[in-house]
Amino acid sequence: MARSVDFVLNYLQELEELAEDVLTDKQTIVDLNKRYNANRMALTAINKKVTAPPGSADKAWVNFGGMFIKVSKESTKAMLAEDQKELENNIKDLRTKLPAKVNKLRDAEGKEELKGFNLAPIDAADMKKLKI
Amino acid sequence: MAATTTVNKVQEVREVTRLERIGAHSHVRGLGLNDDLEPRQVSQGMVGQAPARRAAGVILEMIKEGKIAGRGVLIAGQPGTGKTAIAMGMSQAMSRDAPFQAMAGSEIFSLEMSKTEALTQAFRKSIGVRIKEETEMIEGEVVEVSVERPATGTGAKIGKLTLKTTDMETIFDLGQKMIEQITKEKIQAGDIITIDKATGKISKLGRSFTRARDYDATDAQTRFVQCPEGELQKRKEVVHTVTLHEIDVINSRTQGFLALFSGDTGEIKSEVREQINSKVSEWREEGKAEIIPGVLFIDEVHMLDIECFSFLNRLLESDMAPVVVMATNRGITKIRGTNYSSPHGIPIDLLDRLLIIATKPYSEKETKQILQIRCEEEDVEMEEQALAVLTRIGMETSLRYAIQLITAASLVCRKRKGVEVSVEDIKKVYSLFIDESRSTTFLHEYQEEFMFSELAAAGDATSMET
Numbered sequence: 001m002a003r004s005v006d007f008v009l010n011y012l013q014e015l016e017e018l019a020e021d022v023l024t025d026k027q028t029i030v031d032l033n034k035r036y037n038a039n040r041m042a043l044t045a046i047n048k049k050v051t052a053p054p055g056s057a058d059k060a061w062v063n064f065g066g067m068f069i070k071v072s073k074e075s076t077k078a079m080l081a082e083d084q085k086e087l088e089n090n091i092k093d094l095r096t097k098l099p100a101k102v103n104k105l106r107d108a109e110g111k112e113e114l115k116g117f118n119l120a121p122i123d124a125a126d127m128k129k130l131k132i
Numbered sequence: 133m134a135a136t137t138t139v140n141k142v143q144e145v146r147e148v149t150r151l152e153r154i155g156a157h158s159h160v161r162g163l164g165l166n167d168d169l170e171p172r173q174v175s176q177g178m179v180g181q182a183p184a185r186r187a188a189g190v191i192l193e194m195i196k197e198g199k200i201a202g203r204g205v206l207i208a209g210q211p212g213t214g215k216t217a218i219a220m221g222m223s224q225a226m227s228r229d230a231p232f233q234a235m236a237g238s239e240i241f242s243l244e245m246s247k248t249e250a251l252t253q254a255f256r257k258s259i260g261v262r263i264k265e266e267t268e269m270i271e272g273e274v275v276e277v278s279v280e281r282p283a284t285g286t287g288a289k290i291g292k293l294t295l296k297t298t299d300m301e302t303i304f305d306l307g308q309k310m311i312e313q314i315t316k317e318k319i320q321a322g323d324i325i326t327i328d329k330a331t332g333k334i335s336k337l338g339r340s341f342t343r344a345r346d347y348d349a350t351d352a353q354t355r356f357v358q359c360p361e362g363e364l365q366k367r368k369e370v371v372h373t374v375t376l377h378e379i380d381v382i383n384s385r386t387q388g389f390l391a392l393f394s395g396d397t398g399e400i401k402s403e404v405r406e407q408i409n410s411k412v413s414e415w416r417e418e419g420k421a422e423i424i425p426g427v428l429f430i431d432e433v434h435m436l437d438i439e440c441f442s443f444l445n446r447l448l449e450s451d452m453a454p455v456v457v458m459a460t461n462r463g464i465t466k467i468r469g470t471n472y473s474s475p476h477g478i479p480i481d482l483l484d485r486l487l488i489i490a491t492k493p494y495s496e497k498e499t500k501q502i503l504q505i506r507c508e509e510e511d512v513e514m515e516e517q518a519l520a521v522l523t524r525i526g527m528e529t530s531l532r533y534a535i536q537l538i539t540a541a542s543l544v545c546r547k548r549k550g551v552e553v554s555v556e557d558i559k560k561v562y563s564l565f566i567d568e569s570r571s572t573t574f575l576h577e578y579q580e581e582f583m584f585s586e587l588a589a590a591g592d593a594t595s596m597e598t
Contacts, residue, residue, distance in 0.1 A: 026362065029362070029363055030299050030300065030362050030363045032363075033300065033363035033364060033365055034299070034300045034363075036365070037300065037302035037364060037365075038302070040302070041302060041303055044305050048305075091365075095367055115229065115262065115371060116262045116263075116264050116371030116373075116422065117371075118419075119262065119263065119264040119371070119419065119420060119421065119422065120264070120418060120419045120420045121264045121265060121266035121369070121420070122263050122264065122265060122415065122420050122421070124330060126411075127265050
């Protein structure tokens with residue numbers, strides 16, 4: 001029954017690495033979502049034209065890494081929109097990869113696979129028909 | 133005092149999954165096998181019947197691996213040898229979301245439904261479909277909600293909603309529709325809400341724990357929820373397991389969803405079933421659904437007639453069939469609805485497709501152990517001697533009779549303010565309630581004094597023929 005110390009240590013290390021991987025991904029999603037929401041708020045603020053200080057009617061102050069730069073509103077909007085798209089894609093990507101990682105971790109822990117994890121979702125219209 | 137009792141109650145709460153009354157087999161918690169499928173002598177409420185339990189365990193293992201869907205198992209044995217107990221054990225040991233449907237053979241016969249319909253429904257109740265629902269939603273605690281009316285009185289309202297999770301906080305500008313919903317749902321600071329992204333529907337989950345002390349007079353029904361963690365824009369995945377029958381009922385238009393609860397489903401059109409079958413197999417091909425073949429248990433299977441048996445043959449061959457476990461206590465007897473005799477009252481062609489597990493009568497030691505388990509289950513304390521007497525009774529009459537005496541004897545014992553059931557109590561109830569063999573001898577002796585006795589003597593011959 002007794003196992004060598006090396007084996008146990010290796011196993012624990014492997015386990016920790018897998019768990020760390022899952023946790024990092026989760027935290028990354030949160031961070032990305034934070035930025036997504038900040039951008040969203042910026043976009044609405046620009047669209048509402050209320051926060052513009054006098055003398056900068058069609059320009060906006062944009063903070064680039066600790067420095068404020070005056071950029072035209074149009075290009076700011078374009079930049080933000082592009083950023084949003086990128087963020088959305090990143091989040092989606094992380095989310096689709098997460099289940100596989102969680103399953104790997106559970107496998108390493110000796111737990112059984114989560115059921116229905118690998119299913120593709122049913123479209124909302126079909127779900128409505130089922131009324132569950 | 134009240135507080136202490138509630139505390140005790142909380143500790144007592146067990147996970148109630150299936151029906152948990154003190155029923156005849158409520159002491160059965162599983163098949164009592166170890167990891168190598170070797171049966172332990174006394175375990176999980178099962179006693180003895182080692183070969184039968186091992187066989188059931190092997191079958192269960194095959195079911196779990198999805199290997200023997202569409203095949204049948206027959207548990208055969210004398211009355212009172214634990215056939216239903218083994219079936220119950222199998223149901224307890226099955227994986228949680230695989231459906232286990234138990235029915236008695238005579239349930240098939242009803243005026244409202246044809247026999248084949250009842251059988252088909254039972255079959256479809258024991259096949260599960262696993263599907264996943266995915267919703268994109270915003271979930272958070274309301275920090276602040278403000279709705280401003282324009283000074284002119286008319287025109288669009290302006291609203292702002294601040295939401296937070298444990299990790300982040302953000303402000304949303306609200307449109308006209310959202311403001312309406314928020315006023316309708318009476319959303320205020322401190323509520324935990326979700327907003328469905330596809331429909332824009334706002335639903336209130338409860339109040340935040342941190343706001344629990346905002347008002348002293350909170351309603352007892354107020355639900356307190358932990359502030360959500362992580363990101364605001366979430367993707368929720370919910371895995372549902374439904375049975376084919378449930379989908380049938382929901383989609384049979386005349387009845388609708390409510391029929392599931394009223395139980396009055398009536399007959400379901402075969403077109404509906406075909407449509408559902410094709411839809412489900414379509415989902416399966418697209419990787420959207422998994423079929424989980426469950427177990428259909430038919431007790432007293434000899435009560436089915438020849439038509440049902442041939443229909444069973446056909447159902448077992450369909451591509452979405454569950455594992456059918458049947459139990460019977462008959463020997464070689466007539467198949468119902470025919471004049472032909474067959475082993476277990478089941479046609480040979482069906483019997484040929486079944487794996488047969490035999491149960492044997494319990495030994496004296498096993499009987500004692502079962503009685504002991506039942507005493508524990510029914511919270512009855514019994515003297516060692518009384519148990520020995522009861523075991524004797526159980527051996528000479530039947531196990532069921534002995535088990536029934538337990539409760540009766542404990543009542544007698546409580547009447548005389550005793551703590552432990554004694555031999556006297558057993559004797560008392562033994563004289564109060566006669567068992568089947570004593571009843572028969574009594575009837576044989578005094579038959580002439582009963583009503584219609586002369587008819588019975590002559591009618592014996594005719595009743596045998598029908």
